[in-house]
Amino acid sequence: MKLIILDRDGVINEDSDAYVKSVAEWIPLPGAIKAIARLCRAGWSVAVATNQSGLARGYFSPATLEAMHAELQRLVAEQGGHIELIEHCPHGPDDACDCRKPLAGMFRRIAAHYQLADLSGVPVVGDSLRDLQAGLTLNAEPYLVKTGKGLHTLEKPLPPGTQVFTDLAAVADHLLDARQ
Numbered sequence: 001m002k003l004i005i006l007d008r009d010g011v012i013n014e015d016s017d018a019y020v021k022s023v024a025e026w027i028p029l030p031g032a033i034k035a036i037a038r039l040c041r042a043g044w045s046v047a048v049a050t051n052q053s054g055l056a057r058g059y060f061s062p063a064t065l066e067a068m069h070a071e072l073q074r075l076v077a078e079q080g081g082h083i084e085l086i087e088h089c090p091h092g093p094d095d096a097c098d099c100r101k102p103l104a105g106m107f108r109r110i111a112a113h114y115q116l117a118d119l120s121g122v123p124v125v126g127d128s129l130r131d132l133q134a135g136l137t138l139n140a141e142p143y144l145v146k147t148g149k150g151l152h153t154l155e156k157p158l159p160p161g162t163q164v165f166t167d168l169a170a171v172a173d174h175l176l177d178a179r180q
């Protein structure tokens with residue numbers, strides 16, 4: 001199955017150390033929307049798994065998060081694509097949930113949605129180590145991008161087999177060239 005799982009902040013849109021708190025602050029990274037649409041048009045299923053502790057911290061509301069994701073879907077649809085599943089962890093670091101990356105709860109939900117036993121062969125694209133670690137729990141393929149916190153993440157030891165790309169557009173180029 002051609003499934004790819006994307007982190008959101010720092011991969012699809014600009015990240016901020018002050019959190020992305022509104023639709024106005026949700027700014028797509030160059031080439032990211034087009035990359036998602038290209039993958040969709042080539043038969044890939046695209047899912048998103050995003051930590052959104054800003055909800056638990058009271059920085060923004062669930063309605064605001066939904067508005068950001070509606071804007072994401074609108075932009076992707078304009079280019080002929082669709083994100084099939086957007087999973088988010090609304091919890092904070094002290095909530096002891098099972099879905100806040102690096103824990104794999106969101107990835108288990110995505111695997112179950114597609115009736116997959118695990119995520120072997122599924123690229124998980126992130127800018128933070130925790131994105132890759134969460135995917136690896138289910139045997140996904142770790143892809144690090146240099147956008148968002150990616151350059152900072154590159155300073156740390158990476159999981160074996162991690163592939164590094166400039167941005168999501170470069171990931172799409174690689175997957176669309178490699179698997180034709």
Ligand SMILES: O=P(O)(O)OC[C@@H](O)[C@H]1O[C@@H](OP(=O)(O)O)[C@@H](O)[C@@H](O)[C@@H]1O
Nearest residue numbers: 007008009016017019020050051052053
């Ligand atoms: O990259 P994804 O998972 O899509 O979303 C990350 C965001 O939820 C925020 O996650 C926070 O981490 P803490 O939740 O405070 O540890 C910080 O890193 C923020 O800069 C960042 O915007």
Ligand SMILES: [Mg+2]
Nearest residue numbers: 007009010127
């Ligand atoms: Mg991120």
Ligand SMILES: [Zn+2]
Nearest residue numbers: 089091097099
């Ligand atoms: Zn959670």
